């Protein structure tokens with residue numbers, strides 16, 4: 001009994017460790033996982049702006065910050081790298097910000113909306129990198145954004161995912177299961193580069209016992225299929241329902257064969273149809289793929 005309680009305790013600490021903390025939700029960050037990796041919380045810099053913000057001192061832009069576990073509490077600071085860089089020295093502009101509806105700094109688990117002001121006349125070298133971080137608890141997130149006065153008079157929209165047909169000449173070699181299929185990815189994605197990045201994540205995670213407990217070649221085959229399915233989500237079918245290339249059983253086999261214990265939340269097999277009933281499907285969060293790509297950077 002004691003052992004059981006101990007196990008539950010250890011597990012709950014682990015779960016907190018994985019799910020915990022604080023992260024930028026909007027604009028969409030490089031990495032949707034909370035991370036202390038400086039200066040951007042890991043993940044790869046987006047090649048296209050996720051949103052256009054208004055550069056005017058008398059107007060504000062909306063950012064959303066989420067505290068997932070209490071250790072992510074603290075005032076959030078926003079900075080801008082107008083040269084598009086991501087190193088500490090690049091974040092030369094500190095932006096003033098305040099919580100929507102007043103109130104003090106984010107202290108507890110929850111979602112916080114903030115108005116962020118970009119001073120009049122600020123320009124980007126093409127795109128800027130926006131950084132949000134809490135000095136007190138040390139969580140970092142960045143997003144690629146654009147500045148334009150056209151955004152001052154309308155509610156800006158985030159860039160949405162676009163359809164790509166994966167042709168043989170797009171050089172998608174690692175995730176070749178999506179050849180000749182239509183996938184949904186952020187605008188501007190270079191398929192070959194993205195495929196290589198996915199392969200890099202695969203290699204790193206296979207060598208990381210915190211993610212893949214038993215990295216046999218059988219595990220590798222199963223993991224590759226699941227990782228590619230999550231990384232290159234297929235466009236929905238004509239009925240609007242998501243289409244997967246992995247079944248519930250295959251996903252469960254992967255979890256078991258690879259001995260995925262500590263990061264099992266990242267591979268929600270439940271999204272896959274267990275009884276071939278379309279109605280049971282849940283849409284995979286579109287940015288889950290980025291979470292997984294950046295997972296490796298959490299350590």
Ligand SMILES: *[C@@H]1O[C@H](CO)[C@@H](O)[C@H](O)[C@H]1NC(C)=O
Pocket residue numbers: 083084125126
């Ligand atoms: C602006 O970006 C280009 C590449 O896009 C780079 O070569 C150049 O050095 C940048 N300029 C500044 C001032 O950072």
Ligand SMILES: *[C@@H]1O[C@H](CO)[C@@H](O)[C@H](O)[C@H]1NC(C)=O
Pocket residue numbers: 203206207208209215
């Ligand atoms: C399997 O994991 C070990 C470390 O646990 C690592 O040394 C080895 O390279 C990994 N094998 C593969 C195929 O990644």
